[in-house]
Amino acid sequence: MDNITRIVVVDDDASLLFATARILKSAGYEVTTAAGGAEGLEKIREMRPDLVLVDVVMPDIDGPTVCRRIKADPTLCGTYVMLLSSMQTASSQQAEGLESGADGYIARPVEKRELLARVASLLRIKQIQNALNESESRYRLLFQEMISGCALHEMILDPSGIPCDYRFLEINPAFERITGLTREQAIGKRVLEIMPETESLWIERYGRVVLTGEHERFESYSNSFNKHFEVLAYQIRERQFAVTFTDITERKKVEEQLKYNALHDSLTALPNRRLFEDRLDQTIKTTQRLGGQAALLYIDLDGFKPVNDLYGHDAGDIVLRDVAVRIQSCIRTSDTAARIGGDEFVVILQDVAGREDARRVSQKIVDAIRQPFMVSAQECRVGVSIGISLFPDDGNDPKILMKIADQAMYAVKKQRIGKQVQS
Template sequence: MKAKEMQTHMRLADFIRAEIEPILQDWEEFALTILPARDMGKTGLRDHAKGMLLEIADDLDSHQSASEQDAKSKGREPKAEGESSAEVHGGDRQSSGFSVIDTVSEFRALRASVVSHWTKAYPTITGQQVEDLTRFHEAIDQAVAESLEQYATVKETETRLFGAVLLASPDPIFVLDLEGSFVYANKATTDLFAMEIQAIVGKSTLDLGFSFASDLQRALGKVIAEASTQRGKFVHTFASGRGERFEYLLAPVLDEHQKPEAVACIFRDITEQALAEEKIWHNAHHDQLTGLPNRRLFLDRLEQAIKHAKRSKTPLSVLFMDLDGFKGVNDTLGHEAGDRLLSDVAKRLTGCVREGDTVARLGGDEFTVILADAKERHDVALVAQHIIDALTLPFQFAHQPVQISVSIGISRYPYDASSPVALLEAADQAMYKAKKSDSNRVYFCEAIDQEGRDSD
């Protein structure tokens, strides 16, 4: 259609319907400059704008009284039944992460696109066209009002729901500023800290004297520097007495430029879970009767001890012990007495060595000891004799003294073997030599080698 014919016959409502595609193309170019809009498809961007333009075109075709015109010019037009495209737009934009400024700027761009195309087609407008343009501006203002009202309604609803979730959450949730000071804390946090919210906000975990504060501050620095999530665990007893083991999650709160502006944190009490896991691990690595390390943990510790001895170029010794007379106690006094005897033996053995040494029960009446940093053979022999003396003292059962003895075999690293299993086997062989010789005897593995050479 020629421009002259358009000037004569086309009103703004019809123009919007006829030119809606180029109008939307210009508007879309602007919309894609808004950060949250970049992740939206064309449909998500255009549907509201197209609906609003068509509703405005219908409005321009409708009769409008002076009072209605005045109300619309102030954004106070009576609300129609059902949601308008502008209201849908406002709610959607809030949910999509648009700011109020972003949302309003879309309307400005929509207004600018329509006016630009209209004035290019009609450089000079008069009469009805002037009235149409005035009513168009009023309709845009009304759409802005409807959109922002819905934006605010959704925002308030979201805030209330979020607040309810935070309030109901059993997990402490709080927000820290970039310096590590509290700016928000939910009820679970104040309950855990046993502090009023006024005493928390504005303070840091360092200010509050928490033992984990330094670790949390380091994690906070990583969150801010890398804009990434950080996880960790800590052990702390709060004034409330609730929990002891905790894990935490720190997550950045990003601004419109994707830069951290705050850090959200969640604590989770994992005390029961941690204690249960520790119990499972303890049961898998310790003798249930005596509480001493079992064979599995003994070999693991022996491996670590060998590595240390190799690095420090110091010897270590393994003592393998078998109780003499234990079977008689079991047969005459019963298994309950036998179990008690084994527990008492474990206590005496532990008292014979240093805290850094390992005493283990391999099963039955067999016990082992790892002696670290015993540099001289004579020192090892003294510890073995101390054990013999301790175990030959009577054990008291229901006013009845019970006496046993012990045979001890000893292997030394690196002289007799260099692996955990080989050292244990060497000490076991030496123990059998000691048992065959006489009770309360100590036998070194090197003596077996000497016997072998003497018999050649």
């Protein structure tokens, strides 16, 4: 697209028309002339010029009427209008001209230098306005098309100046899609009016942005929307702030699943060795702080290999899963059962009433596991050996407690009996 500035001059006075056109052409403008209002409007609609200079008083259609018709035509919204009049024109007529929407006014006679200066000034204004319009269009398009939700808010302060609510001023389509709130539901409304259950942390965080002027980036869960969001909030003017956000609920689910998988046995869903070691360390610290005793049970199945050999590994998996369920049925929810090896399990018993209490729970586990398992429509049985260590009687180091319980378990195996022993 070329950068030539197109100007249409409309005047019923031939001498003034051509004199004005000559001056403008000498400055490099592309100039078209019209001898009256009707002809001028026709050429203006055809050319869509940057600027129109039109005489105020003409016999067919006067200047203000031409101006009004230009301003009413949406295809000519970028066309500026400057009215030309004689010095004898009454001030009321000048006022009428400006009220018609004219962007400028020149009183004749006018010198070449003044005419060109006024035209150049008006064209600079048009250029600036075009740049602003283009910038606004770009940002409006970005606002409308962006994937992230975006909203403009006004913070509401209580009489003490403390943020207590905020109002929706504008939202984009992505906001509607992500949250399910429509423009009709949100614009002009307070968040506590729309969602009374909104957590205070949102108002507090946004309040800090408004009061300090510093942006905040954070992740948080919203009970109102039952979603996790990644949020950027920043101040745009006094008591107004903008928020862009992304729904990260699925990402959070994946992260939680990965975290769960890293800490749990995939077959039995029990805590794995890593989580067990953390739980044992925490149990020791808690018991040291509060007093009392805790017990560690080391559990190993007897006769499990023949189940795999006879019925296959799928059958073995069924038995292991069932063993995990039976162990959990024998302990409290505050205790921890974990699988740390092929057929090896451990149990942390918190707040036990001495060694005999640990033996009692161990015997429950033995009795539960001794019950037959159904594998491939057949019954099979496995035995179990359990070793016990007690904290703080047997030590206060996790590795020592594990070693003592492990040794006690192997002592049981050597005796070939299905019961627990303790060191």
